[in-house]
Every structure is written in C-alpha cells, then in structure tokens.
Amino acid sequence: MSGGFDRRSFLKLSLAATAVAGTLGAAFAAEPGTYVSGGAAPAHVEPDTWTYSTCGFCGTGCGIEIGTKEGRPVAIRGTKGYPVNDGLLCAKGIYQWKMITAPDRGKHPMIRKGGTLVQASWDEALTAMTDKLKALLAEHGPESIACYNTGQLCMEEFYTLGKLMRAGFRTPNLDGNTRTCMASAVVGHTRSFGTDGPVGAYADIEAAEVILIAGSNMAECHPILFARVVKAVEKGARLICVDPRLTQVSRIATIALPIRPGTDVVLLNAMAHVIIREGLIDRAYIDAHTTGYAELEAHLRKYTPAYAAEICGVPAEDIEAAALLYGRAERSLSMWVMGINQSVNGTIANNCFHNLNLIQGKIGKPGCASFSITGQPAAMASREVGGSSSYPGYRAIGNAQHRAEVAALWGVDPAILPDKSPSITEIIDAILEGKIRALWVICTNPLISLPDQNRVRRALEKLELLVVQDAFATVDTAQYAHIYLPAALWAEKSGIMVNSERRLNLLKPAVAPPGEARTDFAIFLDVADRMGYGHLFPYRTTEECFEEIKRLTKGRPNDYSGATYARIEENRGLQWPIPDERSTGTPRLYADGRFNTADGKAVLWSVDPVELPEVPDGEYPFNLNSGRVQEHYHTGTKTRKVPELNHLVPTAYVELNPRDAEQLGVGYGDRVRIESRRGEIEARVVVTSQVAPGSCFVPMHFNEGPVNRLTVWAVDPFSKEPNYKQQAVRLRKA
Numbered sequence: 001m002s003g004g005f006d007r008r009s010f011l012k013l014s015l016a017a018t019a020v021a022g023t024l025g026a027a028f029a030a031e032p033g034t035y036v037s038g039g040a041a042p043a044h045v046e047p048d049t050w051t052y053s054t055c056g057f058c059g060t061g062c063g064i065e066i067g068t069k070e071g072r073p074v075a076i077r078g079t080k081g082y083p084v085n086d087g088l089l090c091a092k093g094i095y096q097w098k099m100i101t102a103p104d105r106g107k108h109p110m111i112r113k114g115g116t117l118v119q120a121s122w123d124e125a126l127t128a129m130t131d132k133l134k135a136l137l138a139e140h141g142p143e144s145i146a147c148y149n150t151g152q153l154c155m156e157e158f159y160t161l162g163k164l165m166r167a168g169f170r171t172p173n174l175d176g177n178t179r180t181c182m183a184s185a186v187v188g189h190t191r192s193f194g195t196d197g198p199v200g201a202y203a204d205i206e207a208a209e210v211i212l213i214a215g216s217n218m219a220e221c222h223p224i225l226f227a228r229v230v231k232a233v234e235k236g237a238r239l240i241c242v243d244p245r246l247t248q249v250s251r252i253a254t255i256a257l258p259i260r261p262g263t264d265v266v267l268l269n270a271m272a273h274v275i276i277r278e279g280l281i282d283r284a285y286i287d288a289h290t291t292g293y294a295e296l297e298a299h300l301r302k303y304t305p306a307y308a309a310e311i312c313g314v315p316a317e318d319i320e321a322a323a324l325l326y327g328r329a330e331r332s333l334s335m336w337v338m339g340i341n342q343s344v345n346g347t348i349a350n351n352c353f354h355n356l357n358l359i360q361g362k363i364g365k366p367g368c369a370s371f372s373i374t375g376q377p378a379a380m381a382s383r384e385v386g387g388s389s390s391y392p393g394y395r396a397i398g399n400a401q402h403r404a405e406v407a408a409l410w411g412v413d414p415a416i417l418p419d420k421s422p423s424i425t426e427i428i429d430a431i432l433e434g435k436i437r438a439l440w441v442i443c444t445n446p447l448i449s450l451p452d453q454n455r456v457r458r459a460l461e462k463l464e465l466l467v468v469q470d471a472f473a474t475v476d477t478a479q480y481a482h483i484y485l486p487a488a489l490w491a492e493k494s495g496i497m498v499n500s501e502r503r504l505n506l507l508k509p510a511v512a513p514p515g516e517a518r519t520d521f522a523i524f525l526d527v528a529d530r531m532g533y534g535h536l537f538p539y540r541t542t543e544e545c546f547e548e549i550k551r552l553t554k555g556r557p558n559d560y561s562g563a564t565y566a567r568i569e570e571n572r573g574l575q576w577p578i579p580d581e582r583s584t585g586t587p588r589l590y591a592d593g594r595f596n597t598a599d600g601k602a603v604l605w606s607v608d609p610v611e612l613p614e615v616p617d618g619e620y621p622f623n624l625n626s627g628r629v630q631e632h633y634h635t636g637t638k639t640r641k642v643p644e645l646n647h648l649v650p651t652a653y654v655e656l657n658p659r660d661a662e663q664l665g666v667g668y669g670d671r672v673r674i675e676s677r678r679g680e681i682e683a684r685v686v687v688t689s690q691v692a693p694g695s696c697f698v699p700m701h702f703n704e705g706p707v708n709r710l711t712v713w714a715v716d717p718f719s720k721e722p723n724y725k726q727q728a729v730r731l732r733k734a
Contacts, residue, residue: 045074051510052079052569054497056152056490057092057633059374060084060224061499063572066097066491066510073097073491073511082572084202084499090223091631095642099489100511102641106473106486107515117473117484122516122526129483130530132465136438137169142418146173146427146436149387150443151181151376154495154507156542157520158378158387159549161442164524166386167410168533172397172418173436176388177444178379179424183719184341185372186383188350191718192358192603193589194596195394195557196383200333200369201501201575201587206232207367208333210326212240214264214353215339219248220630222337222373238329240322242267243339244625245655245697246690255322258692259312261623262726265345265609267319268352270308272359273300274323285361289593292604296355299606327360331367337375338627342725347718348607355604363602364591373500377490380498384558384576385549389421392549393556394596397421409552410536423720424450425713431459438465442520443487445470447477448635448703451711451722452678469523475637476703486517493519495542496568498576503585504563505573521545557589557596612726613714616694620676620728622660623695624710632701640701652683652705654731655697661687664731671734674698676710676727682734696731700724 047067055062063082067075076097080087109125110117120128136144147165149158165174189196205211205228218226226249233239233252241253242264250256259267275281276297286293305316305323312319326332334357340349354370362368374380386392386406395402398419407414422430428450430436439460450456460466460480468481471489478484492513496504513519518526521542528534539545543565553560559577567581568574575585595602616623631649632639639645654674656666666672670685674696683698683705691697698707714723 045069047075049510050077052506052508053491053510054377054505054507055089055093056096056377058222059376059379059500060222061377061497061501061503061505061573062089062093062224063505064089064093068510071511073100079572084503084573085224088224088227091645091648092633092639095644096638097491098643099638099641100491102472104472104474104641105514106471106484106517108486109516110473110484112482117478117481122518125483125485126526126530129465129467130527133169133438133531136464140437142169142171143173143435144437145169145171146430146438147171147175147440147442148424148427148444148446149174149176149382151176151178151379151382152443152490153378153382153387153520154493154497154542155378155381155385155549156495156545157524158382159385159392160521160524160537160545162386162388162392163410163536164528164533166391166417167412167536168528168531170416170418172420173422173427173430174388175422175424175427176382177424177446177449178376178382178388179720180449180722180724181338181341181375182372182379182383183389183423183721184343184346184716185350186389187347187719188354189372191347191605192351192354196390197394197557197589198372198374198500198502199363199589200371202228203587204333204367204369204371205229206235208232208237208331209329209367210238210240210332212242212326212332212334213249214242214334214336215341216335216337216373217243217245217247217249217627218335218337218373221628223630225373238325240325244692244695255318255325257312257314257318257322259314261625261695262343262345262612263312263609264340264343264349265352265607266303266308266311268349268356269300269303270305270319271323271326272296272352272356273303274305274320275327275356275359276300278324278327280327281359282361285593286359289595290358290602290604291599292606293359296359296604296606326356331365332357332360332362333367333369333371335371335373337373339725341721342723344613344714344716344723345609346716346721348605348609351605351607354602358602358604364588364593366588369588377499378497380500380502381496384498384553389423391417392552394558395556406552412536423715425715425720425722428456428459431462434462437463438467439463440467440469441477442469443471445475445477445635445637447480448706448708449700451708451724452713453706453709454679455713469520470637471517472637472641476635485523486513486515487523488513488517488519492517493521495521496546502558502575503573504560504568504576506565506568610717613723614712614726614728616728620730621694622729622731624674624676624707624727624729625695625697625725626700626707626711627697629699629701632699634701635703636701649699652681652698652702653686654683655686655688655691656731657689657691657693657695658687659693660696661685664733666733672731673734674710674729674731676712676729678712679709681705681707681709696729
C-alpha cells in the first residue's frame with residue numbers, strides 16, 4: 001500500500017488506547033495531531049473547521065467532530081469528554097470521512113431506459129416514481145406497495161417515512177434491516193418488560209463485578225465498548241464469554257464457554273437453574289415485581305448443568321462455575337448482540353437473559369443490566385418513532401388504542417392506519433406471489449444482506465417498480481433498480497441518532513451532499529407532496545419534525561418532551577426518558593421496579609429451545625456461522641470505499657480449524673468452494689483454532705463471496721428475524 005501504511009502501522013495507532021493486543025479497536029483522536037488526516041497520503045492536512053456530530057457506524061454512538069478544509073472533509077476525531085467514547089474511535093470511525101468523497105457517490109437521479117440506468121432530473125425521476133405508485137394504488141391497492149429501509153437514517157427521517165407509508169400510502173408493508181439484527185431483542189424486551197428499550201447504561205460495564213458477554217465478538221464489532229470491558233477486567237471484574245468461536249473476548253475471560261451453535265437457551269436455563277438451586281435469588285424482588293416464578297422454577301428443574309453439558313458441548317462444571325460466579329456477585333451485567341438475536345431461538349434467548357437478571361433483582365441498579373447492544377447507529381431511533389414495525393412512542397401496530405392515539409395526533413381517521421406489519425422475509429414472499437409489485441429500498445442492500453440471495457434475486461427481478469435510494473450508485477441492489485435516487489450521508493445532514501444506552505445525540509451537517517444528492521428527509525417530503533400527502537407534514541426542517549415527534553412520545557416510555565437540539569448538544573447527549581426541560585436524562589430503566597405491563601410486573605418466561613432449521617449431516621457436515629470484522633460494516637457498501645480498511649481485510653475468507661483444513665487438503669490462502677442447499681460461493685482459507693472442528697466462519701461484507709447466498713430461509717417465530725448463525729454446508733478445494 002502507498003506510503004508504507006500496513007496492518008502493523010494501523011495496529012500501532014489502534015492500540016494506543018486499549019490494553020488488549022488484537023482488539024484493533026481504539027485510537028485517541030481528541031488532541032491536535034492525534035487524529036488521522038490524509039491516511040496513507042504523504043502530507044498531513046490541518047482542518048480549518050470542526051463540526052460536532054455522531055459516528056455513522058454501529059449502535060455505540062460515539063461523539064465525533066468532522067474536520068473540513070475549504071468545505072471538504074479531511075479528518076475525524078473523537079470528542080474528548082463525550083460520555084460514550086471520551087475521544088476514542090475504532091478503525092471505521094477514524095476513516096469514515098473518506099467515504100464521503102468516494103468516486104462512486106451517487107450525484108444524480110437515474111432511470112432505467114433500454115436496460116441501462118441513465119442520468120435524469122429529480123423531477124423526471126420522482127414523477128416516474130410517483131406516477132407508477134399512483135397507478136398501482138388505483139389498480140391493486142395499498143398492499144401492492146412496500147418499503148424496506150435501514151438503521152442508519154436519523155430519527156426525523158424514520159418518523160417521516162413511517163408517517164408517509166402508513167398515513168399516506170396506508171400500506172402495512174414497511175420494514176427495516178433492523179429486522180435482521182435487533183428484532184429478537186425488541187420482542188424479547190416487550191415480552192419480558194412490556195415495551196422495547198435497553199435497560200442499562202454504558203457506565204454499568206465498569207461498575208459491574210461480573211460481566212457476561214454472549215453471542216458477540218465485541219472486540220471486533222463494538223470495540224469502544226470492549227475497551228470499557230477491558231478497563232473493568234483490569235480493575236478486577238470477572239468476565240464470562242459465551243461464543244462458539246475463540247475471540248478476543250474469550251481470551252481475557254475468566255470462564256469461556258464455547259458452546260455448540262444454537263444452544264444458548266439451554267445454557268441460560270441451566271445457569272438460572274443453578275442460581276435458583278443455590279438460593280442466589282432475590283425473593284422479595286421476585287414477589288413484588290415479577291410474575292411466572294413458580295412456573296419457571298418448576299420448568300428449570302430438568303436444566304441441570306449435566307443435562308445442559310450434553311447439549312451445549314461444554315463441561316458441566318464450567319456451566320456451574322459460570323452460574324455461581326454470576327449469581328454470587330452483587331453487581332452482574334449481561335450483554336449480547338447478533339449471535340443471540342439472529343436465530344430461530346433469538347427471542348426466547350433474550351427472555352432467558354431477562355429471567356436470569358430478574359430473579360436476582362439485577363435490573364435498574366448500577367452495575368447490573370440485561371443489556372442488548374444495538375448494531376446500527378440509529379436502529380434505536382427507528383424502533384422508537386415508528387420507522388418499521390411499530391408506531392411512534394413504542395405503540396404496538398396491533399393495538400387499536402395505540403392506533404387511535406397516533407391517528408388523533410396526526411389528524412387522520414384511525415381506520416386508515418394499518419394494523420399489521422409484515423417482515424421483510426414476508427414481503428419478499430409476497431413479491432414472489434405477485435401481491436407486492438413495488439419496493440422502495442432505502443440505504444440498505446438486501447441483495448447481499450438478506451438470506452437465500454437467489455430467492456431475493458428472483459423477487460427483485462419480478463417487481464414492476466424497484467426504487468433504490470442510496471448514497472452510492474454502485475450498491476448491489478441497484479443493478480435491478482428501475483429508479484435510483486442519490487442520498488446524502490450522515491455528515492451531510494441534520495437530525496438525531498439514538499444509541500444502545502438510549503442516548504439521543506445530534507448530527508450536524510459538515511459538508512454539502514455531492515452533485516444533486518439530497519437528504520433522505522428532503523426526498524421523503526418531496527414524494528409526499530407529489531403523492532398529495534403534503535398536508536400530513538406541516539414541518540419542513542428536521543428540528544420542526546422533532547418537535548412533532550416529542551408530542552407523540554409525551555408520556556410514553558421513550559418520552560423526549562424535555563429534549564431540544566440545543567439541550568442535546570449542550571449535554572453531549574441525553575438518555576431517554578427526558579420528561580421535562582429540567583431532566584438531564586435517565587441512565588437506567590425500571591429502577592423503581594415498575595414495568596410497562598398491565599400489572600406493572602415483569603414476566604418470567606418458561607421456554608424450551610425450538611428445533612434449528614438445519615444442522616450438519618453426512619452430506620453437509622459443517623456448521624456455517626457468519627458475522628462482522630472490525631474493519632468493515634454490513635455489506636461493505638461504505639467501508640470498502642476506504643483504502644486503508646480495504647487493505648487490511650480486502651476480500652472474502654473462511655476460517656477453518658486446522659484439523660478440518662488438513663482433512664480437506666487445504667492450507668492458508670487456498671481457495672475453497674462452500675456449498676449449501678441454496679447456493680455456493682468461493683473464499684480463501686484462513687486456518688485458525690478460533691473456530692471449532694466441524695464449524696466455519698465467513699464475514700458478511702463481501703459481494704465477491706456473499707455468504708448469504710448460503711443461508712437458510714428461516715426466521716424466529718416471534719420476531720421474524722432471520723436465522724443467520726446456523727446452517728449446514730460442505731467445503732471442497734476450488
């Protein structure tokens with residue numbers, strides 16, 4: 001790579017602020033000269049302006065400042081003193097300014113003519129889009145139209161889109177790619193606590209005596225949060241890691257439990273069994289604040305450590321030790337992400353985590369939490385203001401009273417508001433059945449990110465209208481688009497994002513969008529006006545929109561009433577609920593033991609695991625797992641535009657255990673063909689003991705080795721979240 005910048009140089013930079021070699025995670029970026037400007041370029045560029053903003057990657061929600069010179073981005077630094085990251089940034093955060101000026105940024109709308117997307121004016125593109133949508137509405141009704149969005153818009157954009165689709169188009173077919181990462185957490189929270197919403201705060205990580213991390217390679221996926229875990233361990237906290245792979249997290253764990261894929265529910269039930277058996281419960285809390293304990297206690301009797309060991313593939317004494325370590329601590333914290341959620345057992349596994357903490361009274365207290373970590377920068381905002389599967393203010397789609405409340409605030413007849421919300425997999429099936437004829441895809445890449453890509457491809461080919469709205473004209477899904485709309489990136493817009501600890505923070509535009517690209521907010525309002533729905537949108541700026549959002553959250557669990565753009569920036573983020581202008585936010589939910597259920601009590605769920613949709617067999621003997629690496633994000637649409645990140649991890653690969661590699665006759669760097677019952681890909685081999693014999697791991701970021709060509713079309717029965725983590729494959733040398 002030019003300038004002599006290589007992985008070793010990057011490691012030196014990245015490890016400046018973390019105690020664990022290999023976390024690749026954090027760089028101090030708050031003092032002059034310590035941020036990265038120019039990257040591999042020979043000369044440092046000093047910004048002339050720094051703009052307050054929020055990181056556009058994962059749900060950690062790091063405070064950043066965007067450095068510009070003469071109106072062009074040249075650097076990013078972490079905000080010193082910001083409560084989330086205190087100046088630290090991960091690999092992606094450091095370099096995200098480089099994607100703003102990527103050569104394939106979409107600069108003009110395009111319309112497909114003669115099989116090719118050609119440049120068009122905004123008027124031509126939006127007229128073609130809205131004329132077709134009007135025709136479909138007239139001929140086939142609202143359910144012929146669908147929208148699939150992202151977890152990367154700002155709050156005001158999610159709200160406006162939800163209002164447009166449900167009160168304007170009156171279609172139920174609105175979903176987001178948050179379905180593929182956080183839906184099981186949403187339903188898990190709702191089943192246990194009454195509504196969605198993570199209960200803890202990041203400060204609880206460093207206050208905990210014992211930390212349980214499950215289904216998350218946090219060192220790669222949430223490195224700034226992992227830096228907090230490292231600090232806690234250095235101060236004496238004990239760490240329990242549950243993960244089929246050997247990761248940076250498991251390497252510093254007191255107890256590592258490399259369970260068989262898909263056995264999380266059994267393990268968590270066994271831990272709860274031990275805690276109950278040893279009397280490590282808070283009976284007064286259980287009686288006062290929960291329901292279902294007697295049933296749970298009886299249900300868990302069979303889940304002995306010995307019983308669980310046979311299923312999970314780890315020693316019974318290790319399960320026992322983990323349960324006792326967690327149960328005997330005064331302050332215990334559990335965290336999990338996609339390894340738990342992306343499974344047919346995702347929702348009930350979330351309920352098992354909540355059970356574990358509720359029976360000990362470890363909710364709403366410092367150093368204690370049942371803490372689901374979010375994957376995308378604004379996925380929480382989408383969940384809170386009706387961007388996909390709910391109405392604003394955590395109102396349920398199927399609740400008539402909730403729909404009536406929203407209708408009154410919007411000034412519409414409640415009868416027009418949809419009472420259902422199909423998932424994206426149901427939307428794809430409906431396209432294939434001919435029921436849905438138009439799909440508007442916004443800032444996401446379903447051709448690469450959804451399971452069973454051949455199925456998705458057939459659906460996209462069948463559509464009468466596919467509109468792709470994205471910052472990059474080369475996004476994979478656009479190859480099937482009839483209309484492409486160029487959108488702004490996070491650094492080019494204003495609005496609010498919400499992170500995993502419910503912290504609202506502000507985006508402020510540092511640069512203008514390239515060419516004719518527009519913010520998603522502006523595009524939504526233009527479409528609404530052209531469709532004749534403009535009367536639903538009295539606001540014209542994101543700040544005016546936020547004032548309307550506040551009215552819909554007043555008195556709701558995610559009350560924003562006391563927040564303003566100015567207060568959010570002044571306080572460097574505010575954690576909801578924020579009920580009035582005297583409030584500085586709420587670090588933890590349910591500190592009073594009252595939950596958002598009809599009787600005010602949390603529900604303890606007695607659950608058994610459901611059968612996995614596919615397990616290894618004689619024909620397909622390997623279990624395939626997929627996930628992220630620190631240098632890239634989702635389908636690589638943004639991070640693969642950054643030379644430094646792409647140099648570090650340039651292409652698709654598959655991790656194989658040395659024993660399996662030897663049996664297959666392959667070595668490091670060899671190419672193998674990976675086949676499932678749905679398709680095949682090729683990837684280069686990385687021989688490593690990080691994966692167990694009989695398992696393999698493929699990152700999800702690479703369209704030249706798209707792992708989701710292999711994944712099974714199966715979903716969690718409660719959340720409809722796809723099962724990405726367990727499928728059967730076979731490998732052979734290419």
